[in-house]
Amino acid sequence: MTTQRIGFIGIGMMGHGMAKNLLAKGFPLTFKANRNRSNLDDLLSAGAKEAQSNADCARASDIVFICVTGSPQVEEIVYGKDGLLSAARPGLIVVDTSTAEPASSAKIRADLAAQGVKLIDAPLARTPREAEEGRLNTMVGAELEDFKALEPVLKAFCENIFHVGPPGHGHVLKLVNNMMAMSFAASIAEAFAVGAKAGLDLNKLYDVVSVGGVNCGIFQMMSTKMLKEGDLTGMKFGIANGQKDLRYFTHLAEMQPVTTLMAEAAHQSFVLANNLGFGDKMIPSLFEAQEKAGNLKIVPR
Structure with missing residues (x-):
């Protein structure tokens, strides 16, 4: 052939x-x-x-x-x-x-x-x-x-x-997959922000989550290198691209129509991070966006 x-x-x-x-x-x-x-x-x-x-x-x-x-x-x-x-x-x-x-x-x-x-x-x-x-x-x-x-x-x-x-189904499935990934990432960043502001030892938070049902690949990519090394490249996907994918997903949902409250909230988390100057950084820099927005410290430096 x-x-x-x-x-x-x-x-x-x-x-x-x-x-x-x-x-x-x-x-x-x-x-x-x-x-x-x-x-x-x-x-x-x-x-x-x-x-x-x-x-x-x-x-x-x-x-x-x-x-x-x-x-x-x-x-x-x-x-x-x-x-x-x-x-x-x-x-x-x-x-x-x-x-x-x-x-x-x-x-x-x-x-x-x-x-x-x-x-x-x-x-x-x-x-x-x-x-x-x-x-x-x-x-x-x-x-x-x-x-x-x-x-x-x-x-x-x-x-x-x-x-x-x-x-067409490949593109639909990819958006559904990425919506879940971006929503997990935004939730993890918010959880660490609240924990940090309340005085938690974030390494203890990591230890508990890592052996429970909430643990997942996104959690490990977001937090492992960040806590150990202050490295915010563990999840190699850009914030601006994540914002774009969430926008595509919400457009798709509107056309069905299906209400997607979680996706809209995650989208706005990425919009905030982009507006704060982190759009060109990798998704773990959502932690930095939370630091800047909440005047708190998450990333060891």
């Missing part, structure tokens, strides 16, 4: 590892760098080719992966100058691995389908480290036949691959 030619748009923190592993598994790869050009040399030395536009990337590929922040960036890649739509042809497959707004993805899917192009949503879980190791998780929204055809390619950079339903 002829090896499928892969296009890749968005060689950032996650995209670099994905592209590297696709090359390592023998897939011919053409990339269009997004904003970050600091990590391209190893891809080029491994045989990747660089396209001058998104359209050129599509013309050189059978499958084009998009790995960018969210829907505005995806829309620009598809509809913008020299975008994917201008190079659409029957049989081309576009795989959106971003965390995107389902309504936007539905419009893009329809517009690409009119040109014979299939859009598959395959948002990701885990971190840039697992991307480099080829151990990401992905939740795929696609027709079963299309999923089975794409699965061997996804195995190049994924450890766990879930077919979660028809087109």
